[in-house]
Amino acid sequence: MKIAVCIKRVPDMDVRFKIAPIGNAVDEAGLKFDINDFDSWAVEAALQIKDKDSATEVVIVSLGSDSVQETIRKALAMGADRGVELKVARIPFDGLAIAHALAAELKGGGFDLILFGKQSADSSNGAVGAMVGELLGLPVVTAISKLELAGATGSAKREIEGGQEFVEFPLPAVLTIDQGLNTARYPALKGIMAAKKKPLDVRPAQLGEQSVSVTKMELPPERPAGRIIGEGASAVPELVGLLQTEAKVL
Amino acid sequence: MANVFAFAETRNGELRKIGLEAVTAARKIADETGGKVDAFIAGAPGVGAHAEQLAKYGADTVIVVEHAGLEKYNPEALAATVAERIRGGAYRIAIFPTSALGSDLAPRVAAKLGVGLVTDVTAVNLDGDAVIVQHPVNIGKVMATVKMTSQPALIGIRPNMFTPVENPRAGAVERAEPVGDPSASRVVVKEVKLGSSAKLDLGEAPVIVSGGRGLKGPENFKLLEDLAAAFGNAAIGATRVVTDEGWRPHSDQIGQTGRLVSPQLYVAVGISGAIQHLAGMRTSRTIVAINKDKEAPIFKIADYGIVGDLFEIVPVLTAAVKEAKSRG
Numbered sequence A: 001m002k003i004a005v006c007i008k009r010v011p012d013m014d015v016r017f018k019i020a021p022i023g024n025a026v027d028e029a030g031l032k033f034d035i036n037d038f039d040s041w042a043v044e045a046a047l048q049i050k051d052k053d054s055a056t057e058v059v060i061v062s063l064g065s066d067s068v069q070e071t072i073r074k075a076l077a078m079g080a081d082r083g084v085e086l087k088v089a090r091i092p093f094d095g096l097a098i099a100h101a102l103a104a105e106l107k108g109g110g111f112d113l114i115l116f117g118k119q120s121a122d123s124s125n126g127a128v129g130a131m132v133g134e135l136l137g138l139p140v141v142t143a144i145s146k147l148e149l150a151g152a153t154g155s156a157k158r159e160i161e162g163g164q165e166f167v168e169f170p171l172p173a174v175l176t177i178d179q180g181l182n183t184a185r186y187p188a189l190k191g192i193m194a195a196k197k198k199p200l201d202v203r204p205a206q207l208g209e210q211s212v213s214v215t216k217m218e219l220p221p222e223r224p225a226g227r228i229i230g231e232g233a234s235a236v237p238e239l240v241g242l243l244q245t246e247a248k249v250l
Numbered sequence B: 001m002a003n004v005f006a007f008a009e010t011r012n013g014e015l016r017k018i019g020l021e022a023v024t025a026a027r028k029i030a031d032e033t034g035g036k037v038d039a040f041i042a043g044a045p046g047v048g049a050h051a052e053q054l055a056k057y058g059a060d061t062v063i064v065v066e067h068a069g070l071e072k073y074n075p076e077a078l079a080a081t082v083a084e085r086i087r088g089g090a091y092r093i094a095i096f097p098t099s100a101l102g103s104d105l106a107p108r109v110a111a112k113l114g115v116g117l118v119t120d121v122t123a124v125n126l127d128g129d130a131v132i133v134q135h136p137v138n139i140g141k142v143m144a145t146v147k148m149t150s151q152p153a154l155i156g157i158r159p160n161m162f163t164p165v166e167n168p169r170a171g172a173v174e175r176a177e178p179v180g181d182p183s184a185s186r187v188v189v190k191e192v193k194l195g196s197s198a199k200l201d202l203g204e205a206p207v208i209v210s211g212g213r214g215l216k217g218p219e220n221f222k223l224l225e226d227l228a229a230a231f232g233n234a235a236i237g238a239t240r241v242v243t244d245e246g247w248r249p250h251s252d253q254i255g256q257t258g259r260l261v262s263p264q265l266y267v268a269v270g271i272s273g274a275i276q277h278l279a280g281m282r283t284s285r286t287i288v289a290i291n292k293d294k295e296a297p298i299f300k301i302a303d304y305g306i307v308g309d310l311f312e313i314v315p316v317l318t319a320a321v322k323e324a325k326s327r328g
Ligand SMILES: Cc1cc2nc3c(=O)[nH]c(=O)nc-3n(C[C@H](O)[C@H](O)[C@H](O)COP(=O)(O)OP(=O)(O)OC[C@H]3O[C@@H](n4cnc5c(N)ncnc54)[C@H](O)[C@@H]3O)c2cc1C
Pocket: A037, B211, B212, B213, B214, B215, B238, B239, B240, B241, B242, B253, B254, B255, B256, B257, B258, B259, B269, B270, B271, B272, B273, B274, B275, B276, B277, B280, B290, B291, B292, B293, B296, B308, B309, B310, B311
């Protein structure tokens, strides 16, 4: 099997963001960056297939500035075989432009599976994976939380509102990974050492034309500071009163 | 003049509320410029019966595609059919829901048409030839204003942001055929399992009663079910701890890696308020928190907090809500 996994380098979200002076981006000073969570589960899914069949090759692709090499190396340390950086000065917001560059790289690569995260934590469009699948003319199944492969056929579970969908598809295919499929492994020390020697190619990204751009970023209005109205069950009448008269939800 | 396409999502032959929200959002944009709204509805034979309702909410024309092969979600057939309709329609904007179905469909259509897509949109405006949308980024901690210049611009709207408003139009029905053969799709939905049909969907429920680790076990969610029943229009949500433990299904999880919700009222019970949880519910209109730890971060964003033991407070609250409801 030959598997490609597309991963995005995103900021750690456990911070209070500041807007950069240019006004349409966050200030990156002091931010930590790591692999997007959903994408780490996509890497894990590929590695679990490789665990069962050591002939499997897992290729990591990330579009971004040279800083993505660190993120790619992490996936290599987890156990992937080689990496490709599609180099741009900065990652654009336009998902279709990113998809064009990824599709150009993946086309003709002979991959049986191309895996994506369901969504990136920063741009949060949940779009790039399915776009790449369409551009390559491959079957696409999005947001899967369970995967089984039997020969050239796969079956997957998708979480939908209030239920699940069970889907069948032929390989080669593009899948986007939701939470619940697995828990990503941590790179072991041995893996970290080995990753340093694994091939990592750098190529300019062939971004498509961009028609979507961020013109402004701002911090959403803070919710008014929380208010504790009381302690224990004796505070319930006041709560119900406020829900009726002030919040008008009862 | 801005003509707008609205995808009216159905499930099991029923029109979903997010479908009416798409038509409502489309109507608002079209009215600003004297444009028209085409609503698109597809499904098994009979689904066209919803055309009247789409007209009531503002569709000038309802495009109806009925085919046995569209009874369940058929991503390839639907994407091909929708893309062709949009290609032929000279639309400024095409609106999809940001739902499990819409999030799968819209990127396919965008790639087929070679046009821009922004999902999870909370507001839409026109600016000359451009479409300007609001879209939360960085797990909702930052709001981005995004400019879209493709014709059309595809957007996915966030559920519960565009309250359906009646605005009756002619709703002329135009029947169409699917593009290609729906039974030839490579990706096939074999089975759909739904929770009880009486259950309100999290994305649509006006009230969400949500439980965390503080509930201590699956059996205690009965407390929340009783409270939800007292409200009458409530769905049950949960934190990731709860769904990982298997106390509730994964589909109930709210947060960064779960559902994004913005109900009128969110009642957080035994939930600490981790950022990943807040990312999914912080836009709720009113937030109530019940937690025994007065330092719990959830109290920082709760409009009304009660400090104390949920096992003591929730039954009393359930009784009080019941009484308030019965008084009207
Ligand atoms: C990558 C990533 C993604 C994540 N995505 C999500 C997500 O989408 N959604 C999500 O929810 N979490 C998510 N998490 C997990 C998140 O970080 C928290 O661990 C989780 O939200 C905590 O759940 P909790 O509030 O139920 O549990 P806890 O944090 O353990 O809180 C339990 C609370 O219950 C209170 N309590 C206990 N007993 C009682 C009682 N008798 N009466 C009243 N109060 C009581 C306690 O004071 C405490 O505040 C994610 C984490 C990571 C790393």
